[in-house]
Amino acid sequence: MKAIRFERYGAPEVLALLDVDEPHPQAGQVRIKVRAVGVNGIDWKIRAGQLREMLDPPMPAGTGSDAAGIVDEVGDGVTGVQAGDAVFGFGAGVLAEYAVLEAWAGMPDGLSFEEAAGYPIPVETAFRILDEVGIQRGQTLFVSGASGGVGTAVIQIAGDRGITVIGTASAANQDYLRALGAVPTTYGDGFADRVRALAPDGIDAALDISGSGVIADCIALTGDPSRVLSIADFTATQQGAKVSFQPGDKAAALRRAAALYAKGALHIPVEKTFTLADVAAAHAYSEAGHAAGRTVITVA
Template identity: 60%
Template sequence: MKRVSFAEFGGPDVLHLIDAEEPHAGPGRIRVAVRAAGVNPVDWRIREGQFLKAHPLELPAGVGLDAAGVVDEVGEGVEGVEVGDHVFGEGLSTYAEFAVLTAWARMPEGLSFEEAAGYPSVVETALRIISQVGVRPGQTLLVSGASGGVGSAVLQIARERGIAVIGTAGAANQDYLRDLGAVATTYGEGWVERVRELGRVDAALDLAGSGVIGELVELTGDPQKVVSIADLGAPEFGVRFSDTAGSVPDALAVAADLIKRGRLHIPVEKSYTLGEAAAAHIDSQAGHTRGRRVIVV
């Protein structure tokens, strides 16, 4: 089978499309014929070797955590899913023709594989950091870098829970944030003053890693009310850096429910082939994403 792999840490040029042995579903796992794989910032951070202390990695390694596809192997002890089912979930080395998933759910009716691949990690992350930052219904959450996949999920989940959101993004994504229920403003010079003019900030999330942790602490008045998923220097400010996943099956169940009820939609901004994985990483690292990027197999 074809799989995207890297044998050394580095830039996008270390990614190569190779012939690899097919993985198989062990106990408690399923294998899918991948139809689409989500592109997440964590993918290129792993490729660069940023998370080695917390998550050691043996090279050569595959790439990708999220996938949507058709079940073609069911491991021992797995119930409630059969060969031929359409599922989305998380696993390992999902930029490939076949991948083993460790957590999954049936795809909501009407959702394409391309769309479904964009949900697993971002919804799990959004649910986790909303919980960790301790924001409650009736309070206001500031989201820095709000237009990407995680931001899109945070804004919609917060809206569903009665949490007001102020979101920062580029000028081209202001209407997108408003459509998701946020009060939108641009980042760049003077952004702190613009946020202050919009009202009190009870908690803040850093999704872009653009060097604003100090300002977020200033706006909330408490480093314990700020969580980052993108700035490795956040702990220097007393701010939590969140990189350990919670319950993915629970997150997939929440995602499926919200999608079915029309309360969650994350658009696919751009699709790539397996051979274009390096281009997908370059674009992801450049930011300014509106929704999700996915690799179609």
């Protein structure tokens, strides 16, 4: 089968389309004929070698963890799914014609493979960090860097829970945040004052998604470092804030996301699609940032 591999760390051009052996599911896993794969920041950070102290895969390494497709093989002990079912979920090195998933959920009616492929990491992260930061119905949440996949999911999940969200994004993405249900403002110098003006009753919790050096300002906005959580700034704990990076129950998060989509409360748009042959361009586009929604690679 065709699959994307890289033999050394480096720029997007180290990614190559190769012929490799097909994978097969072990107990508790399923294999899918891949239709689409979501591109996440962690994908290009691993490829570039930025995370080699924590994640140093043997070479040649695959890339991609979020995929959607049609089940064609089911491992021992797996129930509730069969060949022919459309699913989306988590695996390793899923940017290939076939991939093995370790956690998955059935796709609700109307959800495309392209959109579903952009869900796994964003929705799992969004559910987890909203729960960990302790924000409640009727309260106000600030989100730094709110226009990407995780921010898009956070805004809608929080809105479904009756939480007001104020989010920062580039000037070009202000209308995008507003359409999701957030109160938008721009990031950069003076953003904390702009947020205060939008939240006269104060900010109850803050999430740092972008990792752009905003922890001190977030603490000042909430008045309590324990009410600030980052997924991108691992120095946040030095200021008393929280850091979250360990996934929770992935399959449960996918099922929760499918249920929200089915009731019309969740939609993570695909901002740009690429083909398997254009994977280097897809990584470069994701790495450049500022996308509103998801970057997805179509495989079949």
